[in-house]
Amino acid sequence: MENNLFLDAAFSKATERPPVWMMRQAGRFMPEYWEIKNKYSFLEMCKIPEVAADVTMLPVDLLGIDAAILFSDILVTGEAMGGDLSFTQGVGPKFANPVRTQKDIDALATDVLDKLQYVADAIKVIQQRLNGRIPLIGFAGAPFTVMSYLVEGGSSKDFKLTKLLIHNHPELAHQLLSKIAKVTVDYLNMQIDAGVNALQLFDSWALALSWNDYQEFSHQYNAQIIAGLNRKNIPVISFCKGSSVFAPIMAQAKPDVISVDWNADLLNIKKALPEGIAVQGNLDPHILYADKPVIKAQIHKLFERMRGEKGFIFNLGHGIMPDIPFDHVKYAVDVIKEFKY
Numbered sequence: 001m002e003n004n005l006f007l008d009a010a011f012s013k014a015t016e017r018p019p020v021w022m023m024r025q026a027g028r029f030m031p032e033y034w035e036i037k038n039k040y041s042f043l044e045m046c047k048i049p050e051v052a053a054d055v056t057m058l059p060v061d062l063l064g065i066d067a068a069i070l071f072s073d074i075l076v077t078g079e080a081m082g083g084d085l086s087f088t089q090g091v092g093p094k095f096a097n098p099v100r101t102q103k104d105i106d107a108l109a110t111d112v113l114d115k116l117q118y119v120a121d122a123i124k125v126i127q128q129r130l131n132g133r134i135p136l137i138g139f140a141g142a143p144f145t146v147m148s149y150l151v152e153g154g155s156s157k158d159f160k161l162t163k164l165l166i167h168n169h170p171e172l173a174h175q176l177l178s179k180i181a182k183v184t185v186d187y188l189n190m191q192i193d194a195g196v197n198a199l200q201l202f203d204s205w206a207l208a209l210s211w212n213d214y215q216e217f218s219h220q221y222n223a224q225i226i227a228g229l230n231r232k233n234i235p236v237i238s239f240c241k242g243s244s245v246f247a248p249i250m251a252q253a254k255p256d257v258i259s260v261d262w263n264a265d266l267l268n269i270k271k272a273l274p275e276g277i278a279v280q281g282n283l284d285p286h287i288l289y290a291d292k293p294v295i296k297a298q299i300h301k302l303f304e305r306m307r308g309e310k311g312f313i314f315n316l317g318h319g320i321m322p323d324i325p326f327d328h329v330k331y332a333v334d335v336i337k338e339f340k341y
């Protein structure tokens, strides 16, 4: 690999500066994304390997980040299991056949790798294009977060139906989570075989859960997935919104990196973790709306706080919003790349 910053930091080795990549780094904040998006639906963009590769490469070429992330979505596992998935502009993801009863759960398939073959194909095309310049991160949604979309039938503010399921029918919730976990392990191992250099597990909505429910309905399945990966030398990043609360539990699943939301002091989180677990984070993405001197000052403040720490990857606490100005994102990357420890 020409640029080893990301993998070194992920394995808690010293780097000359923090590596940078950003969640949702290929998306609507980029004019070049719209040029592609105007020609294809979002799912077509994910499913046509050449197009997924084109989008994956946008932030590599236009921002100069230190790691690429596969262009796809966390909900493709739910679709492969039988979910009738669509993405509509302004509405977000929808599953037209929500999963709420024993019958619905029984109908979900778990041997679905053939349906996800397009992802393996995309990874191969992307790796040819990257040609050893920077690592490629693969990913999947964590069972609790994917379950929430299947149960609610789409995005939710309060996760009311998901919480009703776990509280009134925990045995059904566990059946559903087990099925998603099985698919997720197979899917991530397929991504490893196809050639990704790192993996991230996205448990975006874990924050909705109480401390006890997090352990029972999220963490135990994430731990099962991480333990089931043929990891070789591939670092695993565990992300959730809520990591500033749940990091000590997340660490028990033994990821290489914990990706932290913006509510916590990153150094305090890192110091409380076992030796050898790196942290990724944790700028509030709203900072990227602010004026450039504010962006620079906030990045430098974070970096001064983390100075001397091995195992730190710069990222946002959550994804880039679609209306953040592109030149602010580019400016942030430049500020980071000029920084020296």
Ligand code: CP3
Residues within 6 Å of the ligand: 022, 023, 024, 025, 026, 027, 028, 037, 042, 069, 070, 071, 072, 073, 074, 075, 087, 089, 091, 092, 093, 139, 155, 202, 204, 318, 319
């Ligand atoms: O980070 C990247 O650049 C890689 C691609 C990526 C996408 N989704 C592309 C996408 C990744 C890693 C994801 C993960 C994802 N998808 C998560 C976890 C991360 C997070 O943000 O918490 C979640 C919860 C989803 C589910 C999802 N997909 C939602 C809620 C939406 C609609 C909201 C929105 O931002 O439009 C999507 C659609 C989606 N996924 C888009 C992109 C670029 C927008 C599609 C479009 O162009 O309209």
